[in-house]
Amino acid sequence: MKNNGVVLSGAHFLDGDHACAEGAIAAGCRFFAGYPITPSTEIAERIAQRFPLVGGTFIQMEDELASIAAVLGAAWAGTKAMTVTSGPGFSLMQENIGLGVMTETPCVVVDVQRGGPSTGLPTLTGQQDMMQARWGSHGDYEIIALSPSSPQECFDLTITCFNLAEQFRVPVLFMMDECVGHMTEKVVIPEPDKIKTVSRRWYRGPKEQYRPFKPAEDGVPMMVRAGKDYRIHITGLTHDERGYPVINAECQNSCVTHLVDKIRKNREKIVMVDEYQLKDAEVVVVAYGISARVAFKAIEDARARGVKVGMLRLITVWPFPERQIKQLAERVKAFIMPEINLGQVYLELQRVVADRAQTKHVPHCGGWVHDPKAIFEAIMECAR
Amino acid sequence: MSEATVNLPGLGQHPLDDLLRVDRIPHIWCPTCGLGIVLNSFLTAVRESAIPREDLVVVSGIGCTGRAAGYVNLDSFHTTHGRAIPFAIGLKLGNPKLKVVIISGDGDLVSIGGNHLIHAARRNMDLTVICVNNFNYAMTGGQFGPTTPQGAKLTTAPYGSFEHPFNIPFLVDSCGATYVARWTVLQVRQMTQTFKEALMHSGFSFVEVISPCPTVYGRRNQLGSGLEIVKYYQEKSVVKNDIDTRECEITYQGPIVVGRFVQKRKPTYLEAMNDFLRSSVGEKFVPYQGPMDDGD
Numbered sequence: 001m002k003n004n005g006v007v008l009s010g011a012h013f014l015d016g017d018h019a020c021a022e023g024a025i026a027a028g029c030r031f032f033a034g035y036p037i038t039p040s041t042e043i044a045e046r047i048a049q050r051f052p053l054v055g056g057t058f059i060q061m062e063d064e065l066a067s068i069a070a071v072l073g074a075a076w077a078g079t080k081a082m083t084v085t086s087g088p089g090f091s092l093m094q095e096n097i098g099l100g101v102m103t104e105t106p107c108v109v110v111d112v113q114r115g116g117p118s119t120g121l122p123t124l125t126g127q128q129d130m131m132q133a134r135w136g137s138h139g140d141y142e143i144i145a146l147s148p149s150s151p152q153e154c155f156d157l158t159i160t161c162f163n164l165a166e167q168f169r170v171p172v173l174f175m176m177d178e179c180v181g182h183m184t185e186k187v188v189i190p191e192p193d194k195i196k197t198v199s200r201r202w203y204r205g206p207k208e209q210y211r212p213f214k215p216a217e218d219g220v221p222m223m224v225r226a227g228k229d230y231r232i233h234i235t236g237l238t239h240d241e242r243g244y245p246v247i248n249a250e251c252q253n254s255c256v257t258h259l260v261d262k263i264r265k266n267r268e269k270i271v272m273v274d275e276y277q278l279k280d281a282e283v284v285v286v287a288y289g290i291s292a293r294v295a296f297k298a299i300e301d302a303r304a305r306g307v308k309v310g311m312l313r314l315i316t317v318w319p320f321p322e323r324q325i326k327q328l329a330e331r332v333k334a335f336i337m338p339e340i341n342l343g344q345v346y347l348e349l350q351r352v353v354a355d356r357a358q359t360k361h362v363p364h365c366g367g368w369v370h371d372p373k374a375i376f377e378a379i380m381e382c383a384r
Numbered sequence: 385m386s387e388a389t390v391n392l393p394g395l396g397q398h399p400l401d402d403l404l405r406v407d408r409i410p411h412i413w414c415p416t417c418g419l420g421i422v423l424n425s426f427l428t429a430v431r432e433s434a435i436p437r438e439d440l441v442v443v444s445g446i447g448c449t450g451r452a453a454g455y456v457n458l459d460s461f462h463t464t465h466g467r468a469i470p471f472a473i474g475l476k477l478g479n480p481k482l483k484v485v486i487i488s489g490d491g492d493l494v495s496i497g498g499n500h501l502i503h504a505a506r507r508n509m510d511l512t513v514i515c516v517n518n519f520n521y522a523m524t525g526g527q528f529g530p531t532t533p534q535g536a537k538l539t540t541a542p543y544g545s546f547e548h549p550f551n552i553p554f555l556v557d558s559c560g561a562t563y564v565a566r567w568t569v570l571q572v573r574q575m576t577q578t579f580k581e582a583l584m585h586s587g588f589s590f591v592e593v594i595s596p597c598p599t600v601y602g603r604r605n606q607l608g609s610g611l612e613i614v615k616y617y618q619e620k621s622v623v624k625n626d627i628d629t630r631e632c633e634i635t636y637q638g639p640i641v642v643g644r645f646v647q648k649r650k651p652t653y654l655e656a657m658n659d660f661l662r663s664s665v666g667e668k669f670v671p672y673q674g675p676m677d678d679g680d
Contacts, residue, residue: 030672031478033470052661055670057477062503066470069463073443073474076461077482078675081474099464202678225675226459226475227482229438233405233454235462244408245454245462 006054007192014187016154016180020110021046022187023158024082026195029108030056031081033070035063035089038122039178040112043084064089068096068109075100075107076234078200078225080162084110086178088119090129090136097171098137099236101259104213104221106165106200108158110174112181113289115340115366125178126366127289127340131347133173134318140256142263144270145173145318147288151185157315163198164270168262169220175317177340179290179369200225213255214241219262263319271321274313277303281310282333283382286325286349288314290369291338298375307383320348329356334382338362338375358382403427403437405457412451416610418569418595422516423452425572426487429579430458441484443472445492447523448597449516452487466496469504472511479675480510480654483583490517490531494550498530505559507653508587514579515552515590518597526600533636537604554629556590557646563589564629564646568617569596571642578644587652594640607637 003009007026014022021043024032032051034044044060051058057074061067067083074081085093090111100107113129115121129136133145144164148154154176161172203210203222212232213221221241224230237245238252263270277299278284287295292313302309312328314321329335334357337346346361353359362378364370395406404427413419430440437458444453446465453460463471472484486493493501493515504511520538521527528541531552535544553564563585567575575593582589596602596613607613617640624632625643632641651659661669 028676031474033474052665052669055673057657057672059473059477061470061473062499065467066473066500066503069467069470070474070477072463073461073471073476074478075474077475077478078678079478080676081478095464096467099467200676200678204679225479225678226441226461227438227479227675228459228678231457231459233460233462235454236464237462 004192007189007195009189009191012187012189013184014151015042015182015184016148016151016176017042017112017182018046019151019154019187020084020158020174020176021050022189023155024108024162025050025054025056026155026189026192027080027159027162028197029080029082029162031071031074031079032056032058032083033061033067033074033081034083035061035067035085037086037089039114039181040084040086040110042181043110043112064092065096068093071107072096072100072103072105075105076226082108082110084112086112086114087116087126087129090132094132094136098139098141100171101137101141101143102236103234104169105171106169107171108161108165108174109171110176113175113177121367123178124367125290125340125369127177127291128344128366130175130317130339130341130344133175140260142260143173143318144168144170144263144316145175146315147175147317148180149289149292149313150180151183151187154180155187155189159195159197163196166198166200167220168266168270169201169223170263175289177289211241212243213239215258215262219265267319270316270319271324272315273321273324274315275310276313277310278312278328279310280308283307283309283379284328284332284335285309285311285375285379286314286335286337287311287339288317288345291340294369294372295338295375297372298379301372301376302379302383305380307379309379309383314345317345320352322352325349325352329353332357334358334360336360336362336375336378336382338364338370340364340366340369400424400427400431403430403457405455408455411455413448414599416596416598417448418518418593418610419449419452419516421569421572422514422593422595423455425576426514426579427456429576429583433580433583435483435583439481439483441475441482443468443475443484443486445488445497447489447492447521448518449487449489450492466492466500468492469497469500469511469513473504473509476510477654480672481674485512485514485583487514487516490515490519490552491521491529494552494555495530501556502559505556505561505588505590508560508562508650509653510587512582512585512589513591515592516595517552517592518595518601520597520601522597522600526604533634535636536601538601539604549634551629551633552592553632553645557629560588561590561646562587562648562650565644566592566594566632567642568594568621568640570614570617570621581644587650
């Protein structure tokens, strides 16, 4: 395969963190601001090594608050920008993730999850930031969050994250976990012209008619960059379509409803799931990230015992794949959700399934992945 | 969505109207607050400088001064509390052609944003910071902060603040700022001249402006009207250019040392980054190419 030095086309043996860094470069990311934190540091290291060779600017900031703020600024300067972190740093970034949502700023935030709360298990895995991804910043909003199950997906989906960020003018959260981040596997990087990247929604009309927050037909506003004499004003305050602060209930209603609707109404364009042996399934394992990898073994073992079980793997966790779950709930007996927390995305599964089928959580506190036996036993119990 | 407009007599007749968002006037600042003077002085400096308007970006944090970004007719960003500097760093590194100015308050820049301030100074980051110091958190009703002189009374220091305040010029000087100055809002000509110098300076330029807050700081301490506070500036300002910044501490109603304290040249962050990478990476180094093509 041809290799142009920017996109490293070819077959590699990479861990998830490094694959994520290469995905960002392939997606066109040329600004990175971050702060070292286990287990995400290898992404920053790879970017620091690669960016001077591909025309990117890397800066190691003084903390995570600064990292996300710099990413937002760089996005408005007109670059594709990213930061990476793990649990404690993800907590610190929440306020400015909210600023990114409010100002409709395209960017990517990677969280390589570890066990928490607090300092928790710096070097060991967890999936405990999933609800923080959904609700971590204050106020009402919708967000996009993806979760990879392999180093190959760390590459592929990082590109998808950048594309979704540009398409919907929203920070996109890439919810990796320590296992996937540190797992080394074959990663195939396609040739540059085979990689689909989405460019910014540049506004093309008359300058004086530009409104930074006026939704286009698909519900998402067009964008300009600083330095083009549009004299934009961008604020975290509740604002009108011009971006001017308007502090009243009427404007709050239109501003916040817009932020929520542009994601909710485009759910079908955003949501990605992977279906595995669902055709005849009576029991469905719903899983994401490393837990999905572990669940394959349990499903194989249960299939060997004649149990009709399959998996709905959530590639997109937020917005939650409601339609897909509802459709399955009409015909299957039970849903099982293993995740490395004591019940986070499971709560959403329960809400959507309601009383249409049985639901069962397979919890794990973190520090290691599930024993496939625990998932297997849950399958067998629900299949009875 | 409604776009509120106001019609005030004289609106559109101010000499700086082309640099003001006249559709956002009247502003929210109190009568005799010093912020209008600072903004006027800054925009005069902009008008008299050779910087193309489209290259100039203003970033603010949160607070009374934080609202400055909303009144300038330039690309402007009103960010989160304390984070104006790192946001501005993203803008500058994302498009090195931009001239990025931060206008924010003492609470925003020195308290909650203090970490970013010292690191931006250390890096000699290519930014201009205008720090309007009114000795308190005014937007929230007058609480003491890290710049409140010892003895001043505020709502969360009802018996007087006993903490030792920052000497801000010394703080940023000791961290590596290459341009440091301080004026009060009384010294409008000097302040405007300083803003022009700061705008043209290569590297991290920092200007502290002491500004009256009659509604909150003044009232809590019975200092009188804005005019009376400015009279204090007149009586107690002492111009000392190039002074050792350790010697410009501010005490409660004491002398205020003003002037240009630091002006020196050393490689800016961008110069250091590009020069260093060019020599250490060698011919494989690909410098940052600027923002994405927007088709214009």
